[in-house]
Amino acid sequence: xxxxxxxxxxxxxxxxxxxxxxxxxxxxxxxxxxxxxxxxxxxxxxxxxxxxxxxx
Amino acid sequence: xxxxxxxxxxxxxxxxxxxxxxxxxxxxxxxxxxxxxxxxxxxxxxxxxxxxxxxxxxxxxxxxxxxxxxxxxxxxxxxxxxxxxxxxxxxxxxxxxxxxxxxxxxxxxxxxxxxxxxxxxxxxxxxxxxxxxxxxxxxxxxxxxxxxxxxxxxxxxxxxxxxxxxxxxxxxxxxxxxxxxxxxxxxxxxxxxxxxxxxxxxxxxxxxxxxxxxxxxxxxxxxxxxxxxxxxxxxxxxxxxxxxxxxxxxxxxxxxxxxxxxxxxxxxxxxxxxxxxxxxxxxxxxxxxxxxxxxxxxxxxxxxxxxxxxxxxxxxxxxxxxxxxxxxxxxxxxxxxxxxxxxxxxxxxxxxxxxxxxxxxxxxxxxxxxxxxxxxxxxxxxxxxxxxxxxxxxxxxxxxxxxxxxxxxxxxxxxxxxxxxxxxxxxxxxxxxxxxxxxxxxxxxxxxxxxxxxxxxxxxxxxxxxxxxxxxxxxxxxxxxxxxxxxxxxxxxxxxxxxxxxxxxxxxxxxxxxxxxx
Numbered sequence: 001x002x003x004x005x006x007x008x009x010x011x012x013x014x015x016x017x018x019x020x021x022x023x024x025x026x027x028x029x030x031x032x033x034x035x036x037x038x039x040x041x042x043x044x045x046x047x048x049x050x051x052x053x054x055x056x
Numbered sequence: 057x058x059x060x061x062x063x064x065x066x067x068x069x070x071x072x073x074x075x076x077x078x079x080x081x082x083x084x085x086x087x088x089x090x091x092x093x094x095x096x097x098x099x100x101x102x103x104x105x106x107x108x109x110x111x112x113x114x115x116x117x118x119x120x121x122x123x124x125x126x127x128x129x130x131x132x133x134x135x136x137x138x139x140x141x142x143x144x145x146x147x148x149x150x151x152x153x154x155x156x157x158x159x160x161x162x163x164x165x166x167x168x169x170x171x172x173x174x175x176x177x178x179x180x181x182x183x184x185x186x187x188x189x190x191x192x193x194x195x196x197x198x199x200x201x202x203x204x205x206x207x208x209x210x211x212x213x214x215x216x217x218x219x220x221x222x223x224x225x226x227x228x229x230x231x232x233x234x235x236x237x238x239x240x241x242x243x244x245x246x247x248x249x250x251x252x253x254x255x256x257x258x259x260x261x262x263x264x265x266x267x268x269x270x271x272x273x274x275x276x277x278x279x280x281x282x283x284x285x286x287x288x289x290x291x292x293x294x295x296x297x298x299x300x301x302x303x304x305x306x307x308x309x310x311x312x313x314x315x316x317x318x319x320x321x322x323x324x325x326x327x328x329x330x331x332x333x334x335x336x337x338x339x340x341x342x343x344x345x346x347x348x349x350x351x352x353x354x355x356x357x358x359x360x361x362x363x364x365x366x367x368x369x370x371x372x373x374x375x376x377x378x379x380x381x382x383x384x385x386x387x388x389x390x391x392x393x394x395x396x397x398x399x400x401x402x403x404x405x406x407x408x409x410x411x412x413x414x415x416x417x418x419x420x421x422x423x424x425x426x427x428x429x430x431x432x433x434x435x436x437x438x439x440x441x442x443x444x445x446x447x448x449x450x451x452x453x454x455x456x457x458x459x460x461x462x463x464x465x466x467x468x469x470x471x472x473x474x475x476x477x478x479x480x481x482x483x484x485x486x487x488x489x490x491x492x493x494x495x496x497x498x499x500x501x502x503x504x505x506x507x508x509x510x511x512x513x514x515x516x517x518x519x520x521x522x523x524x525x526x527x528x529x530x531x532x533x534x535x536x537x538x539x540x541x542x543x544x545x546x547x548x549x550x551x552x553x554x555x556x557x558x559x560x561x562x563x564x565x566x567x568x569x570x571x572x573x574x
Contacts, residue, residue, distance in 0.1 A: 003218045004297045007170045007194050008273050011232035015162040017184055018175030018198070019073055022237060024150045025493040026173075029241075031234040034162040034169070037155045038176055038184075039069040040095075040120050 058089070058127045062104075062113040063137045064096065068122040070144070072177070075122075076460045078143055080467070082124075087132030096121040097179065099201075103457055119179065159187055173236060175199055178224075182206040185221060189213050196236050197223030197278070204285050207278070211289035220293045223278040227254020230261055230274035237276075238463060240492035241532035245270020247363050248304035250294040252277050252311035255406030256338070256356060258492060258528050260310050263360040263554060265530045266537075269369055272303040277311075284315030288322050299329055306366045308334045308359055312411065326350045332366040334359050338408065339415035339430055355412060357556040382561055385550070390568030392520040393483055398569045400562055401476045402447035402486035403469050405462035405499075409488040409526070409555040410449035416559035417445070422566055427452055442476065445566070447486070463495045466502035473503065477510030477521060483569050484522045485510065486562045488555060491529025491540060498535060500527070500543035507547045522565055523549040526558035 014033040016023035023035035044052065070078075075093040082091035092107070094100040096117030104114055109125050117123050124140055126133045136143070149155075156162040163169055172188035174181060178201025185195050185202075189210065202224035214221045222229055228251070229236040233244045238254055242265045251257035254276060261271045275298070277290040291309065298304045307329065314322060314337065326333045326349075333350035336359035340352065351366075353359040400417065404410040407428060414430050425436040428449040436446055439454050450462045450469055462469050469487075476482050485507075489499040496502055507523050514521035525544050529537045541551045552558040 003170070003192060004194055004220045004293060005218075005300055007220075007231060008297060008301050008303075009232075010168075010170060012171045012234050012236060013166065013169050014171045014173050014236075015156075015159060015166065015169050015188075015193070016173045016175075017159065018173070019071055020149050020151065021073065021494055022173050022175060022198070026234065026236065027151060027153070028493070029234050032166065033173075034153060034166050035149075035151055035155045036159060036162050037157055040177070040180055042067075043118050043120055 058108050059130070060107070060109045060113075060125045060127045061130070061133045061137060062109060062123060062125045063140055064114070064117045064124070065122040065140075067120050069095065069120060070122060071175075073460070073464070074146065076465075080460070080465070082126065082136065082143060085132070085136065087129035088126055088136065089128040090126070092123075092125045094123055095119055095177065096123050097177065119177075159184070159191065163191060169193060171196060171231075171236075173198070178202055181224060182210060185210050186213070189217065189219060189221070192217065192219070194219045195221045195223070196229055196276070197221055197226055198237055199223070200225040204280060207280060208286055208289070211286065215289055215293055220275070220290055220297070222276040222290060225280075226276040226278045228257045228274065229276045230257070230271055232273065235493050238490070238492055238494050239274075240265070240528075240530050241534075242530055243270035243532075244272065246272055246303065246305035246367050247308060248272045248298035248301065248306070249274040249308045249310060250277060250291055250298065251275070251309070252279050252281055252291070253408040255490060255528065256310040256408040258406075258490060259356045259408065259555060260308065260336075260360060262528050262530050263357065264363065266553060267360065267364050267369060269364055269367055272301060273298065279312075282311050282314035282318050282322065284317045286318075288314065288318045291322060292325060295325055295329065299331055304331065306332050306334070306363050308336065308363045310336045310356060310359060311338070313337045313340050334362040334366065338412055354415070355556045357554050383564060386561060386564035387568055389520070389522045389550075389565050390483070393522075393569060394480075394519045396480055397483040397519055398566070399442075399479075399481045400445050400447070400484045400486055400566050401442050401479075401482050402562075403472050403476070404447065404449050404488050405451055405469065405490055406488050406528070406555075407449050407451055410447050412555050413486060413559040413562075414447050416556060417447070417563050417566070420563050420567060422563065422570075427454065442479075448472070463490050463499075466496065466499070466506075470503055470506040473506040473510050474513075477513040480517065480519065482521065484524055484562045484565050486558060487523065487525045487549075488558075489525060489527045489529075489540060489544070491527065491533040491535040491537065493534065495535070498540075500540040504543055504547050507544070507549060511548050522562075523547075524552070524558050524562045524565075525549045526552045526555045528555070
């Protein structure tokens with residue numbers, strides 16, 4: 001069964017990335033939500049990137 | 057030429073809504089003429105350069121760095137920049153649940169999560185959406201500036217997993233009675249909606265609520281979904297789901313007219329749907345095939361009426377004013393005006409409302425200009441100044457770079473109302489007010505003073521200015537529909553519960569004043 005149907009059946013159980021106001025509005029409607037304190041990924045120079053790529 | 061002073065903070069990320077609020081507060085500070093607070097993305101740096109900020113002062117800023125640019129009294133500006141930390145204190149969040157530092161931490165705490173709500177800057181949105189899909193979550197993608205290639209790839213990935221990507225640039229969804237993004241508090245019921253536009257979905261669901269029926273689910277798709285490049289991938293996923301959903305008895309689709317190839321695909325799918333379907337392709341009065349087994353409507357109001365009928369409603373509440381009363385009222389308004397007053401000026405917060413109003417007026421032969429013109433409407437060359445009959449989408453990109461959307465902040469619309477009221481040729485101001493979660497706490501009150509003052513300006517010059525307003529909302533919204541309507545009536549506006557009704561009334565006044573709309 002498509003997982004979109006699970007969303008319709010269960011209602012939104014959300015993870016919010018970005019504007020905290022969206023999470024606050026969901027919480028005000030008694031909809032479960034966890035807000036992620038999102039920040040952009042750090043900018044890496046080419047050397048660090050290639051080291052990380054090798055490690056991962 | 058303005059002299060800007062700038063400061064930037066390394067690796068200090070703030071979201072755009074917070075930064076716009078900071079810039080707003082800074083520009084209200086005595087001695088500061090203009091203030092900008094943005095992250096140092098290439099697009100934002102270009103905007104700053106266009107504004108006259110020195111290239112050298114922002115050259116080193118990266119997308120992870122905060123840039124503050126101020127102009128005004130040099131001493132005041134220097135003092136503010138020195139104490140900028142004080143301006144960057146966030147108000148305490150109202151959230152009861154503690155925040156997580158990553159998607160994975162959030163999922164470890166709430167393993168049943170079925171939806172990622174994503175509103176990060178556009179350049180990071182595709183990666184976050186992919187990460188959410190990889191973890192089996194549906195996505196509500198509010199972010200814009202996602203490439204069409206990324207959109208197609210993400211939607212195909214979602215489709216393979218039985219998931220949906222609502223967006224990019226998706227403003228509204230309503231799932232199981234819970235509003236996501238800019239949504240209203242709407243009664244649950246049996247009508248399911250799929251909509252490409254946020255305000256279109258809001259208007260449809262609010263009008264259903266006001267009729268006494270309710271909504272099972274409202275799924276957004278993003279404005280590009282029905283283009284030929286995307287091919288309706290999310291619309292098709294939403295139709296499949298609503299067809300299977302036991303709560304949904306009637307399905308409605310609300311969108312601008314789809315691309316030709318996509319229209320064929322969607323039409324074929326709808327004609328095979330096991331449930332009754334209403335398709336509202338704004339501005340299109342007849343479908344591609346008059347023999348089609350689904351209804352095609354040209355306005356949201358008509359689509360709501362059709363959906364209510366299909367859902368078994370015996371008819372909505374009586375209209376407060378019937379047609380002939382409204383015609384008399386329009387004639388009376390037109391009769392109070394001075395010679396030369398002939399133009400309509402529409403200032404919209406909702407893009408769909410601007411679009412739909414153009415359709416109503418254009419079809420009556422009114423020669424319109426707009427910054428977001430539909431077929432048969434001239435492009436408004438200078439969006440900062442109206443020309444003839446003008447309908448302006450003030451939520452369009454050119455108005456919202458570095459400043460909040462008019463659904464959140466009325467400053468720009470308020471200023472524009474003042475300008476329009478001084479024009480002796482203006483007969484009608486047409487406005488929309490959008491209630492619901494995440495909108496301004498008092499949309500009508502925000503513009504009340506500007507409307508009163510506009511009426512007084514016209515009156516002092518021997519004119520009568522008609523202010524016509526539509527309010528999109530419900531009695532259960534945080535702002536309260538009746539309360540907001542009352543605020544507008546108190547300042548002399550003619551208030552309607554739908555954009556089509558307001559546009560039709562405004563049209564009737566204009567036709568009286570112009571005898572044909574030219």
